[in-house]
Amino acid sequence: MKSQQEADIMELTQMTREIIQQFRTLSAIPHPSGREAGLAHALAEIFQSMGGTVQTDALWNLRCDFPATAGLEQAPCVCIQGHLDMVCATAPGSHYHPDQDGIVCRTEDGWLKSDGRSSLGADNLLAGSAALWLLRQRFRHGPIRLLFTTREERALDGAKALDPRWLDGVHYLINTDGFQENRIIVGSAGGCYQIWTRTMETAPDPRPAYRVALSGFPGGHSGSDIGKGRINPLRLLAALLAETDADIAALTGGSAMNAIPSEAAAVVVPKDLDRFRKALDRVPQLGGAVALTPLAEPVAVWTPVDRQSALDFLLTLPNGVLAWLPEWPKVPACSANLGKVEWKPGVLTCHLFLRGAPQEALDRTARGCHLIADRCGFALSQEVGYPPWDGVADNPLARRISALWAKRNGTPMEITPVHEGLEPSRLIPKHPDICAVIIGTTILDAHSTHERASLEAIPHFVHLLKDTLEEIALHG
């Protein structure tokens, strides 16, 4: 006779296998941000076949209502919410086309992974597949609304556009975009994306020019990694150029406003080559590599006033964590990331991403950047953002979910706000009375070809979701 534990493992394995099969089928449909129609269509058909009532909108946000188990019709309505789109990172040379090619996935060493050509998109479709599996089972639950948004990875645009009436009647919202099986997120930061440009006068310089390149810095996510004290090589390079009085012909670096840069480069005319080399010698101690290459042709350098203004701007802008949340001293309250600098002859463009909660703190930081830009001759060419989801220190739903987790797994869950942008910040203002939490399966290295999801976490997530839906159905 099999022991209970062995039977459990068999059951879990079966569940996990079916969920992965569901995920495999769905993620074979290309679904990068802005191209979610195909996936929305496929899901709508599945939901209808399961007896759900389906609705979509112009952005392909998808809503599906499932009736309660008989007798539990009066229980509070729970919205299980995720996003359809994925960031489709591709491997260099993979010839992978995110708009046309589906995800191919495999399991290895306890992880679900892509075939290495693209990211996996377990963020966020794995949790959706798991929820879908759960809704096919018989268990006690009240009315359930599934909500899949689009363009989450594009500044939460689907959630922003969502018709507020789609949340009518919802008591609890469980977002599944949480990345860590034993954590409940109860608040998220607002974001503000500023693009600053400055016209730069240049003058030909006959002296020998060089290209200086900083690389190999750790980089990272401008939200979850900003509190780790990582060096921004764009700032470092600007500081080195300021320190050594080097003339500058070009400055570039970073890849996206919301990523901490891992590299930066400049075309320069050093005032004193030995001193310049000596300053660069410090770079390896700071965790990166540096290369200095002579250029064949002379260059045109920024005029002294413009050079000084640009360096002043880059070095006076806020950088890194500006304040920590008083109630959660390890979570940033406000931060700034100079994510990308571009140079096109005559114009320097700086991409800055600010995060903050509450809204006033974010606004203050944004305003400070305006003041500094104003002083340094930079003009705003774009400013867009989204609000914070201000977490409450004591979220009653989070407490209940943590207790359910503890009953199965022995330890309580971590309950915390995070310094990232998440969809409740767009959804909850439409219905401020909804009590929301974010949970999720464990996913590492999202938005990269190394994205992988823990197989072990999948049944944990399903059990937690099931326990929560039952608990709410029975106890309100």
Added chain:
Amino acid sequence: MKSQQEADIMELTQMTREIIQQFRTLSAIPHPSGREAGLAHALAEIFQSMGGTVQTDALWNLRCDFPATAGLEQAPCVCIQGHLDMVCATAPGSHYHPDQDGIVCRTEDGWLKSDGRSSLGADNLLAGSAALWLLRQRFRHGPIRLLFTTREERALDGAKALDPRWLDGVHYLINTDGFQENRIIVGSAGGCYQIWTRTMETAPDPRPAYRVALSGFPGGHSGSDIGKGRINPLRLLAALLAETDADIAALTGGSAMNAIPSEAAAVVVPKDLDRFRKALDRVPQLGGAVALTPLAEPVAVWTPVDRQSALDFLLTLPNGVLAWLPEWPKVPACSANLGKVEWKPGVLTCHLFLRGAPQEALDRTARGCHLIADRCGFALSQEVGYPPWDGVADNPLARRISALWAKRNGTPMEITPVHEGLEPSRLIPKHPDICAVIIGTTILDAHSTHERASLEAIPHFVHLLKDTLEEIALHG
């Protein structure tokens, strides 16, 4: 027969007793910063009676050379360095006059304390008394130079003025101002004190005015406590006034440029009293108290442009830790503290203290403040500072001292730079070849009437100093 341990304790007790007696005698001579002549004179007499060669300068810096033990004349010269002056904090109502009254001390529960009317001044005279005691004993040492500076607590002014020739011939410098028996300091931050003023136009406002006072915030040292995420109530109050569009007639707070403020107050005319009260309701959650008191008379408030500029300045200035040292991720590299704001009718004065290492990082931060001030109409009325002492990651003397400590006490010492201003930053540039460290006895709550020194740490310090002098005498 007594056990060795009992004999050791007897010896330690005897040593500690004699050192405290020495400290008691010396600290009975008033010695606040700038008034060190009496103490310098007394010490000079003692040193001469011990066979030392004494020299003083115009600021009463004191130098004394002691010859080596016979046969060790060729050993490297070690300079044991401390400061004569103390910050003489006094208890309210104590009628204590720092210029006239000596320190009265007592021992209690393993601590050396003052009588409660003043600070103790164990910072730094206790280590000096201990060194004096040691030099009266017979042990093997090379040439020793004692160096006592003045006005350390006034921006290291004595050390700054010290004749560089006073360090001629010194191989190792052991500063004794370290505050923690099991720590070796190998680097310190530079400082930059800026005072900014702005002329403020005001206009009479007939509406009801209020005084709002924030108090009870933790405050702390702008160096050692700046990395602890403590809220600056001056910034918080400015943010609340900005958020609520309150008109402002006065704004004050803080006590010194180098202390994190624990309180702030403003005279205001709230635009909407209910909204204003609601904003103030957040203060207790942030760790402070708030009081709102109606004023009997109407006030004159800042004109809108001046109000906006002042708030922009206060809220855009850098605040708290701006960067961490790459090699020591828990030690700030650069920080800013808005320590004090004063209001005299028509003029707002802001005292800002910046700390940083290396010098370039400090200079950049200072320059950023100039840019922001310039944009907001503030004028610089004072800017003074001192350089950092850039620690090397691998200090050979620190390694040797830590090994000696470990031999006696079992564990190695912590070796770290600190985010404070210390005298090697003024002394080492005079002789960059000198290898310096800072050690010390354990002292808590310096600069306050609660200052106290661990009795147990006194013999530990003496043994460490003796072991180090012997080690250098024998091994170079």
